[in-house]
Amino acid sequence: MxxxxxxxxxxxxxxxxxxxxxxxxxxxxxxxxxxxxxxxxxxxLQWFGKAAAYQPFTDALLSSLLLAGCATALALALGVPVALGLHRGAIPGRSLLQGLFLSPLVVPELVIGLALYQQLMIGLGQTAFAALLIGHAVLLMPYAVRVTGAALTLADPALEEAARGLGATPWRAFRTVTLPLLRPGVMSAALLGFITSFNNVPLSLLLQSRDLGTLPVTMLDYVQQSYDPVIAAMSTLILAATIIVAVVAERTVGFTRIFGGIN
Known part of the structure; x- marks a missing residue:
């Protein structure tokens, strides 16, 4: 007390x-x-108009939206099967593999960015977008695996077994039974991953090029050159958009109960 x-x-x-x-x-x-x-x-309200009309901000916003969407889709495409294998499959060394997929959460992003810069930008000669896409997908993998895994712990595996017992193929049982049960977790992981990718600075700072810049890094460059309220107006617009997306997602998906299952 x-x-x-x-x-x-x-x-x-x-x-x-x-x-x-x-x-x-x-x-x-x-x-x-x-x-x-x-x-x-x-x-x-003049600074909001100037922020919306500033060309580097609008170009970087489109790049950030495209990058966050692609990185989230790639992370989910890889993370959902990994989560299924870790929670439903008889895999030796499961805890070690799970720790490996969650390791980007504890490794500093600057270290990950530098390693990817050496391998992708220098070693393999990848374009900036490809390097950013791979880097952000690596960064989002833990969210896809962990949040989807939390949804799997709340799903009853007996339902899928019953569908299999009634003659459904493995793919049909997954598509009609397991996937609907995982939908809140997948949507929550997608939302969390998209916001994380969109707001990322350290990784993007190392992997982007002059021709392709993300909005947070572009805003950081703007602060170093100017000290007017345009940057505050742009930050307020991003904050308002994030709140609106979070409220709509909570009303439609109810992802808080999935996050509550993460221990």
């Missing part, structure tokens, strides 16, 4: 540390001043 007030105070402190800087950025996006400052001076 005595520990609960302390835990509550630490939780509130953690939320304050995370949310207050974000609120500062959002408030600064509506300033009428020509410099990024807090508290904002006046009220204006």
């Amino acid at each position: 005595k520990a609960r007030p302390i835990a509550a105070a630490l939780a509130v402190l953690g939320y304050v540390i995370m949310l207050v800087p974000i609120l500062f950025v959002v408030a600064s996006a509506f300033t009428s001043s020509s410099t990024l400052s807090f508290p904002p001076k006046g009220f204006s």
